[in-house]
Amino acid sequence: MSIKLDLYKVFNAVCKYESFSKAGKVLYMTQPAVSQAIMQLERELEVGLFIRNSRGVKATKEGKLLFEYISSALNLIDAGEKKVHESKELMSGELKVGVGDTISRYFLLPYLEVFHNRYPNIDLKIINRTTLELCPLLKSGKIDIAICNLPIKDTSIKVKELMDIEDIFVCGQKYKNQISKDINLEDLGKFPLILLEPTSNSRQYVEKYMLTKGIKIKPEIELGSHDLLLEFAKINLGISCVVKEFSKQYLDKGVLYELPITEKIPKRGIGVCFLKSLSLSPSSVKFVEILEEKS
Incomplete structure (x- = not known):
């Protein structure tokens, strides 16, 4: 196919310029090489593609038909190569x-x-x-x-x-007043817990770690949003498990408080x-x- 594609490029140029010599100049080929390529293509297709005369060449009926398709195909190839180049250079995509x-x-x-x-x-x-x-x-x-x-x-x-990132437990003022000293993970079960939904990767990570310590947690509220975990804890609906790095605004403003857990959950x-x-x-x-x- 690669050889035939080269022949079609020669054929396309000859149709366009109606001249072997002009096609040769554009393709940087000699006129005999262009003529040889056209004859090879005619042999393979078993049909005459051009009528030769003293002023140049004219496509036959079959040549004109083939030119319509070959011209479109080569234009599409050029467009495809241009798009690949643009994508490579990050000019489109x-x-x-x-x-x-x-x-x-x-x-x-x-x-x-x-x-x-x-x-x-x-x-x-x-x-x-x-x-x-x-x-x-x-x-x-x-x-x-x-x-x-x-x-x-x-x-x-x-x-x-x-x-x-680090998973921590946070609470509002109400629970902060109730928890005045360090507590362990097991003690968290005495308070209403607010966690992400069970399908969350974050929820599963925390649960699996706590299970390694023999602790099974049962949340009172399950939510689909980290922001809601923060807001629910803020209004004292329970203790939320959140990502520390994504909760800094609440912690820095003092509207939420990180619980002093004796054993921190390993970072992920x-x-x-x-x-x-x-x-x-x-x-x-x-x-x-x-x-x-x-x-």
């Missing part, structure tokens, strides 16, 4: 990022801003899902990369950790995830570089 609401708000926004300022011609598509929902989307090709709560245990996915991470089996697109590579340089 799109980047599909999967991320949860909380990570998007408290972590990802500054990186999106930097990427957009550097590469304004790349369309950003943000798909908001939980970490457990993002992994199948990544594997199905519906997103290019995912920013997830770690750990991720999937051998088909590569993870680059970006930052550490946030990472960028992508498939091991596929090469990252040029836009994905640049975005990961921005994440790593600023983390």
Whole structure:
């Protein structure tokens, strides 16, 4: 096919200029080489493509028919090559990022801003899902990369950790007055707990750790949003388990208080995830570089 494609390029030029010599100049070929290429193509197709005369050449009926298709095909190839070049140079294209609401708000926004300022011609598509929902989307090709709560245990996915986060328990003024000294994890069961929904990666991480200590927690309230955990604790509906790094505004203002737990939950991470089996697109590579340089 590669040989025939070269013949079609010669054929296209001859049709366009109606001259072997002019086609040769454009293609940097000698006139005999152009003539030889056309004869080879005519032999392969078993049809005459040109009528030769002293003023040049004219396409036959079959030649005109073939030219319509070959011209369109070569234009499409040129357009495709141009799009690949533009994508490589980040002059066009799109980047599909999967991320949860909380990570998007408290972590990802500054990186999106930097990427957009550097590469304004790349369309950003943000798909908001939980970490457990993002992994199948990544594997199905519906997103290019995912920013997830770690750990991720999937051998088909590569993870680059970006930052550490710490799970803590917080409360409002009411429970702060009731808890005046250090308490252990087991003592938390005496108070109404507010946790994320069971499908949350963050919830599962905390529960699994506490189970290793022989502690099974049963929340009184389950929510789908980290922000709601903060707000519910703020109005004294119970004790919430939140990410410390994403709760600084509440803690710094003194509207929420970190409980003095005798044994802290081990830190975990946030990472960028992508498939091991596929090469990252040029836009994905640049975005990961921005994440790593600023983390």
